[in-house]
Every structure is written in C-alpha cells, then in structure tokens.
Amino acid sequence: MRDYPLENRYAFPAHEVAFNKGASISLSPVKGGFVVHVLGDAKSDEAALKQTINKIAPELGTDVRGHSPNQWFWVGSVDISNDRLAEISAALHPQFVMTDQTHGRVRMKLSGPSSRVVLAKGTMVDLSPDLFAIGQSAMTQIGHIGAMITRVADDSFELIVLRSFAGSLWDELQHMAAEFSHG
C-alpha cells in the first residue's frame, strides 16, 4: 500500500465563488506555493531577513509579511520540496528559524472594486489605498477569525487564515460580499 494515492486537499469548500458575471467582487483560493513561518531573534529585522533569503534562495522571492515582532510569514507561489525546505532551514540558522506552515496557513484572494468595503465589514484595519500600500500586511481579525490581510494589487487582497477556520471565513466573506455579487 505504499503506492496508495495521496492527494493534497484544499481547505476551502470550493475552487471559487460563483458570483454573477460583472460582479464587483471575486473570491478564490490561492493554490500551491508555500507559507513559511520565520522566527527571528530580538535583533533581526525584515531587511536582514530579505537579505538572507536573497542569498540562500533568490528563486523563491522575498514576499515576507510581518506576523508579529521579529516574526514573518514568507510566502511564495512555487511548491518547495521537503529537502529544499530543510536546506533553507539550515541556511537561515541561527539568526532565523523557520517552520513550514504551507498546510496550516492557507491563502485566499478577494479582489474587485468592492473588496475594501467587504473587508471593512470584518476588519478594523484602515485599508484605504493611500494608507495601506501594495505589499503591506496586517495581522487582524475578520469578524471573529484571525487573519492576515495583504494588499497584493490595486483592489486585490490576499488573506492568510488558519486552515481550520478557512471554511468559516470563506462562508462569511460570501455573506459579506453578497450585495456586490450580482453584477
């Protein structure tokens, strides 16, 4: 049975929300890629982390998002093997340690002209374009669910949420977006 088929299942109930054509909002899971939780020491900062990543794994990009003081989520769109992760982990040491959270922290994308209004129904973070720049992140709550919001484009936000809450947040966002979903 060692050849038993293994499937990596997504945490979301669907591949996308079937909003009507012309809706000012869209919601979809971000498939593939990685989320690595990086923990620095008291002296480490984001610049040092990016510098280190550029040195040891430039091919993975330096999309790092501040999680808490001296801690980041390092996010990328390609899949990484266990062996490569082990190499990276060793190379980050000792200033940084890392733990793979690709399965524990899942990503979804909320886009469209109404995305800010929808998110304002859940988060107290001010996401106005002049205050929340592209690439900026905030660890917050959407309703009662902890989530990290990152602005990835003009009207597009990526949400990172604990896998166990993914279905619940997905449903809540659908409710929040419903008024904008009918084109």
Place this chain on the structure above:
Amino acid sequence: MTSFRIDGGTLIDRNDVRRFTFNDEALTGFGGDTVASSLLANGKQLVGRSFKYHRPRGILTAGAAEPNALLTIGRDGRRGPNTRATMAELFDGLEARSQNCWPNVNFDIGAMNGVLGPLLGAGFYYKTFMWPAAFWEKVYEPLIRKAAGLGRASYDPDPGYYEKCWAHCDLLVIGAGPAGLAAALTAGRAGARVVIADEGAHLGGGFLAEGSPLGGKPADAVLADIVGELHALPNVEIKKRTTVFAAYDDQVFGAVERVQKHLPEHEINPHRAMERLWRIVARKVVLATGAEERPIVFGGNDRPGVMMAGAMRTYLNAYGVAPGKRVALFANNNQAYQTAMDLEARGIDVAAIIDPRTCPNTGYDGKARMIAGAMVRDTAGRKAIKSITVRHDDGRDEVIAVDALAVSGGYSPIVHLACHRGGKPVWSDEHVGFMPPESTDGMTPCGAVAGKTGIAACFAAGGAAAVTALAELGVMGEAASLPDIKQGDEKTDHIQPIWSVPSSKGKAFVDYQNDVAASDITLAMREGYDHVELAKRYTTNGMATDQGKTSNVNAIGILAENKGVSPGEIGTTTFRPFYTPVSFGALVGASKGMEFQPVRKSPLHGWAERNGAKFVETGLWYRSSWFPKDGETFWRDSVNREVKAVRSKVGVCDVSTLGKIEVFGADAAEFLNRVYCNAFLKLPVGKARYGIMLREDGFVYDDGTTSCLGENHYFMTTTTALAAGVLTHLEFCAQVLWPELDVRLASATDQWAQMAVAGPKSRDVLAKIIDEDISNEAFPFLAAREVSMFGGRLKGRLFRISFSGELAYEVAVPAGYGESVADAIMAVGEEFGITPYGTEALGVMRIEKGHVTHAEINGTVTPADLGMGKMVSVKKDDFIGRVMNLREGLVDPDRPSLVGIKPKSPSDKFATGSHILNPGDAVSLANDQGYVTSMCHSPTLGHAIGLALVKNGPSRHGEEVVIWNGLAGTTVNGILCDPAFVDPENEKLHA
C-alpha cells in the same frame, strides 16, 4: 375625515402616493412622508396610549426624541415594536399599529388606570406590594411584568440580514444640520477624509424646517447646493439614516445605519443588510447634534394636539401638514415665535401667543393676540385638544378654543455623545440648558449644541469648528460660508425658565413616556429621593426608550426649584450609550444561527464525515464523537463497539485538534525545564515526555507531551481547550519572565493532521505505510521522530504515545494530506479489523486507563492530587509554580486525590459530580469526602467506572463508600480502587 395636508412641503413628492394602514384603517401619504407626518395629514392626532395611565397621546415631536408616538410597524418577522412614527419613513404597504391599548386606541380598557391615578404615584410598587410576602413572587410580580414594557417583540425570526462594518476618517461630523453641513463642506474642500452622519432620511436639520428664504433663495435650494457639493466630493462619505449612538474610547464611535428599513418588502434586497452597525474611527470629531426643544410642564400638557413648536414648523414647511385650524403658541423664548409666523404665512389662524415673560421683546409683528405674563394651566378635550385655559398675570383664567397648541420651553443641547466618556455637562444660565463639558477630548461641539441659534450662526460655527479641528491635524482649511447671508447674525434671545406651571390643573406631565408628573417629582423629594439619580429611579423619569430626551432637564429644573438651588447644582444623571434604541439585529449582525460563531474543522473532518461520524462541538471545533454503524441506534452501542475494537484489534482516531507548538532555540530545553514541573533538560532527541505545567499558584495548568525532534527543536502538544492559552502563557514567559533565553515559539496546530492509531494491531497497520522500522526495539514507547511514509512520498511525524492505554502511535502528516493518509490507514487496516473511533470512545478508554483530562485538572488540583507528585522535580532550581506548590495546604495528605471508583454491585450506575460519603454518615455535604470527576460505562469491564477526587484517596483503595447524587436524591454503594482499571502494569504500552 378632514385632510390637514396643505400646499408646500419640501420633502414630499405628491406624485408618489403611498398606501398604508394605521390600526387596519387604509390611509394614504406621499413619498418623503414620515409615518407621523402622514398620520397628521390624515387628521390622526390620537396615535397611542400612555404607559401607566393609558391616557390618549399624540405626536409631540418631529424627530428622534419622540416619547409618545411609538408604533408597531410591519408584520411577522419584520415587525418592529416601539418604532418612532416621527423617524419611520412611509413606504407603500406599511402597516402601523398603536401600542399599549386594548381593544383599540380609541376605546382602551386600560384607561381605567387613569381613575386610579391618585393611587399610582411614584414608588407605588414599593409601597403597595409589601404584604403578604408570599404574594410577591406568585401574584404581584407576574401582574407587574404583564403590565410592564412597551410594545411586543415578534416571536418570528427576522428574515433580514444584518451586519457590522468599520469606517475611518480624519473628521467625523455628527449631525447634518447647518453646523454639521458647514463643517463637512469645510473639511471636504480641504481634502480631509470626512464622514458626515445624520439620523434623518435627509441631510439638512434646521434647513428642513425653514420656511423663509435665505439670502433671497429658498432654504431648500440653498440646502440642495450644499448637499450637491458634498456628494461631488470623493473624500466625503455621507451617511444618512445613520444614528451615531455612542462615543467610545480612542475616538471610536458606534453608529447604526438603517439601510433598508424604509423600503417595502418587494424592494428589499435580501443580500443587503437591513441595518448596519458601524464602528467609526475618527481622528477628530465635530459634534453638531443640535438642541432638543423642551416641553413645558402644565396641566393636560399631554393631550393629543399639543406639540413642540419646532416640530409643528417642520410638519408645516417640510411635509405640508397643518397641525390644526386654530392654533395657540405657549412659549418662553423668541425662537418659537417663528412657528407663529410660519403658521400665519400659511393662512392658519393663530388664536393666541401665551408668553410667561411680562415684556417679551420678540420682534413679532403678526396678527395673533399676544398674552404676556401668562401661562397655560390646563387643556380640555377627550381624545384631542379642544381648548386651553390660560392663567393671566392678574390671576384671571381664560378659556381659548384651539385644536392644536405649540409649546416651547427652551432648548436643551444634545450633549449625550460629549458625555459618554465620562464628561459632565455644564449648566448655563445664559442658555438655560446644560452645555457640553469643557473638555471633550478631540470633539468640537458647534452650532445649537454649543448654544447657537439661527441657521446663519450655526453654519458659521460649523465652518469654524472644522477649521480648528483640521488645524490640529495639520490641514489648512477655510470655513465654508453661506452666500448672501450675514454670517453670525444671531438673534438675541431671552429665555425665561419655567420648569412647571405653578397653577397647573390636573396632571402636568414631565416625562410622557413613563407617565411621570410634576407631582411625582415633588413626592420623591418629600420622601427623601431628592438626588437626581435617586429621583430618576424612584419616579422612572428619564427611563425607557427615549431616556428622557424631552423630560430630564425639566425634572432637574423642578428638583432645583423646589430645593432653591441652580439646576447646575442638581446636575444630570449619567449619559451612557445608546443615544437611541438599537435593534438586537444590528447588535448581533451576521452572528446568528450557524454563523453565531466561527466553526473550526479538523483536516480530517471530511474523512470523518465519509465514515459516518457524529460530531460534537468542543469550543469552536467540531470533533467526531462516534461513528455509528447500521443497526446501532444508541450512541453507547457505537462507543462500546469502538472501545472493544481498539482493545482487541486496532482503531484510528482524529486528534488533530490538540494544540501543537513548535519550540525552537538554543535555550529551548532550559525554557521547557522552567515551564514544566518535571525535568526536560535532558530529554534526548527522538524522545517524547509527558509534562505537567503548573500555574504560579502551584496548581496544575495543563498537561501534554513534548518531543525533542532535533537539537534545539521541540514539539509540544497541549489539550484542545488550552491550545491558545498555553501558547500565550509560553510567550509571556519567553518575552517577559526570561527574555535572556533564546527561545522562539510558533503555533503549528493547523499544520498537521494527527491521528491516534491504537490497539494491539496498530504497529502492523502502520508498518504498511511507514517506510522505517517501527518495531518495539527500533521505535520503543515514547519514541518520537520524523519518518518517511508511502515510499518516500510523504514526510510525517510519528510518536509512540498512548492515551487509550493500548499499544498506540500518533502519526502527524501535513494537513492537506490528512484525509488521504486516514483513508490509507483504513484501507491497510481492514485486514486487521480497524475501526474509526471518536472522542467518546477515547474518553471511555482514558478513564479505564486512569488518565486525567480537564475533568480532573479543574484548577484545584496539584500533581500530587493526581497521583503524579513524584513527577514534581526536587532537583531543579526553579520552575513555574515551584514555591507555591509547597504551601502547607497543597501538601496536606488529606487533600482530595485521584482514585478509581466502581459500584459495589456491577449493575448499579452513578453520575459524574456525585459526592462521596463514608458509609453510615448522614447524607450531607458536611460529611463530604470528595466527588466523582469522570464516569463511563466500561465495555471492557462490563460495568460503570469512574475517577474521583477523594480525601486521602490513594490510601483508601478497596474501601467501601457511598456515592451520593444530590440532584437526583439517590445513593449507590461504591468501592474506591486503583484509577488504572485496565493494564495497571503498563504492559500494553510497552508491547
């Protein structure tokens, strides 16, 4: 029926005829009408009955303060009781009903209470329902509760969707009257992010009631220009129908937006909120909430047809509704004279103006008869006013026939929001009112709330307030001005306070909503309740849905007058949110039904569903509790089968919900050594250890296993319940207690799908999917390490630990692969008779084995109480809880300690929570020996078993006791025993 609709009305659209019913009578109104304006237009002066005396009541105001015209609007789930007719917008098909009357508003049996009026004064309940004492609960209270309350809530679920939302701005402008509009315009033009909120359906405030041109231009045209410009500014967010109801700390304001409450059923978008609860975060705030016109307390002042002068003006000018055909004005200030002028301008007969001031200098040059130095002391009319009795300054009474009376006793600034954060309003003799507190913490009051009168003065004040607020934000602004109007042209007004008319005949009401008369206030004073807070509670003045908006200041004035002091010395009661009532729907938002709270699902949820699991909510998690098979109709049938299968063959259980924490760092071992009471410094790589964490007070906090997966890398498991709590505790220790230690913590609960594979065949099953040698020699009890699985296609973590007491493993795989791996385990386990088992079977097996959970770790136990006293290190220098764990009371051998318990007769049962007594002792907690913490039916032993905390328990094995269920009133004979009912020698664990 006579129509009171006249020409004009800036807010109504006469082409948009709307049909509605009032107490089942079909009526019509226009688009733009409120329910109140359309009722008045239809000649409906009587709209409800008062709370206590069931007196006929009409419409007093044209806004949020309305105490009388509370109607039930809508039907079924959309039925809204206590809806203010003055705020509810008329829509086609609206159904409105009067409240507090039976069988109907015109003939109300409850009006009998009016006859009993003399007996029903303040403190009536307290004085009357004194005896017999036994009557209180069975007779008096039910009767009072039946009579209490306004309106009736619907029992049907509200089909509407409600939600909450956040907004952010540089400047929040509360109120869109002249001052607020000027502030918003000023800030908007300066480029600031502005939110302007107004509770009305239309922006404008005082503009809406204005019948005279402003600078040669109609007031509504001036207003349209301002609103048009605001709409065109992209940085200004206009929130109509939005009541800012609370000012919280950190400049957060609560507001409720009535998004679709004004729409007929067929126009309601089911995907949009009916109401939206806003939390608005503002850097600065301009408070432009205006002022509330005060009634005057005189005999019969509650008769339908008596109306605030300003409200009458609004109905006249904004809605084209005449209040009557022959109207009198009773006012102590000049502003109210504008009502008389507007009435006359529309051809309505103003019978008289009664002014208590002896020589009022009003500038009024209309036709109405002026009666100076006089007061209205009484009114007449059964269900609507027919006449007033005026007491002249020479003591003479004169009856004047009228069908409406406009009243104005001055103006009370609406200071609520300025006081929600603890500020106390300040009395002003000049304005005869309580003004906003001197320090308002980032909030600038302006316009009528700051004592200004007149559109021009308020507009100028609003602009100036915005300029000040913007300057504090570093933004330059120029105050907006009204074209062709002389700014700051404030009319001087002299208001003569009258708190109640001394010669009043009959009941003179202070608080309409609670039927509190002036005599009730003075009665409260005579009985010693003369402090403003006591008087409120004794008389109920200022309570209920309107919170005394029209009554509080008059009540304070009466108290002051009778004590011979200034109202400022009396002070106000405390202002608290909410400014006006907020529906439960808005407060609940989307959190109802299945969306009441988030759901956490295990990565194995789908697998469990496919295997027929029944789920149980544990916190937010849904855990599989048992897996019924065909023919099993009772949960325990399934649980018994699952336990037997695990004990004899093999089972698999989802334990993904246990908390998992990665612990890294050069000092991780030292860190663990300090947070656990047992030793962790020398835990070798590849080994797991059971650990107990104490609180600082020496009691057990949580337990679990921690494995050393590599040098400076540990993997901790916590109980499901305390996953977040333990991580918080560890972070506190790392950041605050021992910042010098190199330790880093990360939650990994969701990264792993974790399965317990337990039973004598568990090794055989796992050997088929794990690539490495997991024999007892290669992978002994408490081994823990990363393993290769499925021919190297997957890396997982394998732990040889057991909660069931069987030969058992826990295997963790990346969560996304959880279901596949669980399916594979089921497939390879088929030949060994594998069965999925749930938390119920898990619970049974841990009791059989004598393992503890939070049923035993209940915050009152030490490790020694749980039979694990030897685990507490005596060698370590320190660890959390060390010192306090040595306290005398915590080492007392007589403490309740863990013991097993079983019924003397195997057929007997007992319940968790039962108390343990010595045989022969009286059934009483005075003889308590301890209590049962957990119990179950043991399918392995065939009878009930339990764990208990019993005084000196470990030395009493074999002793007979009585198990007393105090709730059921039953006793069962039991025997104390070793808590390990199964495999006390731990042979299975090491098999």
